[in-house]
Amino acid sequence: MISIQNLTKIYNPGRENEVTALDEVSLEIRKNEFVVIIGSNGSGKTTLLNMIQGAERPTSGSITIQGIDVTSLPDYKRSRWIARVFQNPNQGTAPDLTILDNFRLAALRTQPKTLKIGTTATFKKKVRDKIATLGMGLENKTSQFMGNLSGGQRQALTLLMSVMDETEILLLDEPTAALDPRSSALILNLAENLQKELGITTLLITHNLKDAHHYGNRLLQFREGKIRHDVPAGEKARLSMQDIFRWFE
Amino acid sequence: MSQFYLTALQLALCLCPMALGIFISMKVFNIPDITTDGSYTLGAVITAILLTREWPALAAMPAVMLTGAVAGVCTGLIHTKLKIDALLSGILVMTGLYSINLILLGRSNLPLINLQDLFTSRSFFTHELYNHLGISIFIVGLLVLLLHYLLKTDFGIAMRATGNNPVMTRALGINNDLVKITGLALANALTALSGYLVAQFQSFTDINMGIGIVITGLGSVLIADALRVWLRVTGIGWQLLFVLSGSLIFQMVLAFTLAMGIDPNFLKLVTALFVLLIVALPRVSRPLKND
Numbered sequence: 011m012i013s014i015q016n017l018t019k020i021y022n023p024g025r026e027n028e029v030t031a032l033d034e035v036s037l038e039i040r041k042n043e044f045v046v047i048i049g050s051n052g053s054g055k056t057t058l059l060n061m062i063q064g065a066e067r068p069t070s071g072s073i074t075i076q077g078i079d080v081t082s083l084p085d086y087k088r089s090r091w092i093a094r095v096f097q098n099p100n101q102g103t104a105p106d107l108t109i110l111d112n113f114r115l116a117a118l119r120t121q122p123k124t125l126k127i128g129t130t131a132t133f134k135k136k137v138r139d140k141i142a143t144l145g146m147g148l149e150n151k152t153s154q155f156m157g158n159l160s161g162g163q164r165q166a167l168t169l170l171m172s173v174m175d176e177t178e179i180l181l182l183d184e185p186t187a188a189l190d191p192r193s194s195a196l197i198l199n200l201a202e203n204l205q206k207e208l209g210i211t212t213l214l215i216t217h218n219l220k221d222a223h224h225y226g227n228r229l230l231q232f233r234e235g236k237i238r239h240d241v242p243a244g245e246k247a248r249l250s251m252q253d254i255f256r257w258f259e
Numbered sequence: 260m261s262q263f264y265l266t267a268l269q270l271a272l273c274l275c276p277m278a279l280g281i282f283i284s285m286k287v288f289n290i291p292d293i294t295t296d297g298s299y300t301l302g303a304v305i306t307a308i309l310l311t312r313e314w315p316a317l318a319a320m321p322a323v324m325l326t327g328a329v330a331g332v333c334t335g336l337i338h339t340k341l342k343i344d345a346l347l348s349g350i351l352v353m354t355g356l357y358s359i360n361l362i363l364l365g366r367s368n369l370p371l372i373n374l375q376d377l378f379t380s381r382s383f384f385t386h387e388l389y390n391h392l393g394i395s396i397f398i399v400g401l402l403v404l405l406l407h408y409l410l411k412t413d414f415g416i417a418m419r420a421t422g423n424n425p426v427m428t429r430a431l432g433i434n435n436d437l438v439k440i441t442g443l444a445l446a447n448a449l450t451a452l453s454g455y456l457v458a459q460f461q462s463f464t465d466i467n468m469g470i471g472i473v474i475t476g477l478g479s480v481l482i483a484d485a486l487r488v489w490l491r492v493t494g495i496g497w498q499l500l501f502v503l504s505g506s507l508i509f510q511m512v513l514a515f516t517l518a519m520g521i522d523p524n525f526l527k528l529v530t531a532l533f534v535l536l537i538v539a540l541p542r543v544s545r546p547l548k549n550d
Contacts, residue, residue, distance in 0.1 A: 084429075086432050103427060104420040114413065115417060118431075123413040125413075
């Protein structure tokens with residue numbers, strides 16, 4: 011599904027403040043895998059997601075998605091495969107647009123945006139039905155502005171938006187970092203359900219080791235731009251919290 | 260209403276497309292586009308050239324809008340491809356357009372008297388000014404309807420989202436640069452349309468007619484913003500209507516100022532002070548409310 015070969019990202023090369031965020035990382039991610047990525051700040055987790063999404067270009071190395079080399083493709087062209095939920099709920103939605111308009115754009119992620127009015131009654135119903143599954147009571151507020159919602163509500167809607175169109179890969183970049191424990195649990199359970207239901211290859215970055223232990227079927231630990239631990243499906247179930255804690259000692 | 264205020268109303272209607280253009284660049288895309296001063300004059304210059312060559316006024320309209328759009332594309336390309344600040348990109352194109360306009364016009368001003376123009380080619384009312392008003396209202400009304408439709412379409416939503424959250428739009432497969440260039444082309448096409456209407460309304464084109472015109476459009480948009488906040492109405496259709504209202508209020512205030520006997524030399528100063536008042540009033544009143 012995703013093949014990463016010798017991926018390196020160096021910020022400010024040749025200067026005093028040169029930083030190697032990713033150092034010759036190679037990784038194969040299979041279809042339907044739910045990969046959880048942990049690591050200290052600055053270990054290269056978000057840089058990896060940025061490279062996969064195309065928000066940043068690598069210094070060297072290559073990324074292949076479904077056999078297509080996407081290394082030089084800009085992010086908006088990679089969106090045909092990839093949906094991303096950002097750490098900050100404000101980044102994933104347009105605050106001055108209504109919930110319905112936000113969902114309309116998300117539904118067209120892989121399609122051209124034409125001079126057609128797509129927010130029809132049928133589409134509204136589809137969005138309401140989707141939102142109703144959250145149980146947050148937002149289904150009758152689709153004409154409200156996204157900016158009026160709380161962080162948890164926005165993040166939950168962003169997650170739903172990410173699967174409005176055909177999604178092969180879902181990137182979750184610390185999606186619960188700005189949320190309270192209740193909203194966090196809701197978001198991660200929703201992500202897990204969507205992953206199972208739709209068979210989406212998912213990469214989740216988290217600093218919460220309990221979540222890292224609980225969710226996903228493969229666990230990666232990054233340190234200093236390299237993968238230090240890679241626990242595949244099957245073995246992860248046998249991993250204890252203590253084992254994961256020890257990686258950080 | 261006296262002839263004087265009707266003339267002000269007519270001028271306001273002619274300037275409405277420009278105000279709508281500034282609404283698109285400033286409010287939809289969050290881009291302060293100064294190309295306006297140049298593309299407004301460009302519209303008037305192309306109108307003068309085509310009308311003196313006996314083009315039908317209606318046929319000149321798309322040609323004028325196209326040249327305005329090209330100016331917008333230039334600003335958009337400089338901003339997005341060369342990564343130059345939007346404000347500076349607009350200033351560069353505006354400055355360049357001054358020379359281009361002068362070269363195209365061949366002189367500093369050109370009278371358009373006794374030519375078949377948009378307002379004289381069709382006669383719906385016997386009174387000349389009413390005829391002007393009728394035609395202008397029709398054009399502005401049509402523009403608002405078309406813009407309302409555009410901003411409700413999927414592409415329109417993409418335009419609005421690009422100005423609102425560019426990080427999200429890229430992740431949703433939108434080429435922000437392309438959308439911005441298209442938006443700036445549209446904004447400047449509308450500005451050029453104002454140049455086209457004003458040149459025919461006042462029956463001359465002057466190379467300096469665009470200097471400071473951006474402040475007029477900006478004032479209209481700021482009045483529209485104040486109305487939106489005050490009336491707590493947020494629909495796109497309402498916002499477009501508020502821009503029209505802003506343009507009308509702006510010109511009426513200026514007309515009232517002149518009617519009070521203020522020296523016309525002070526008109527630009529009054530314009531600047533009026534815009535300052537619109538911008539400052541909400542900021543000054545906010546701490547008072549908080550107190």
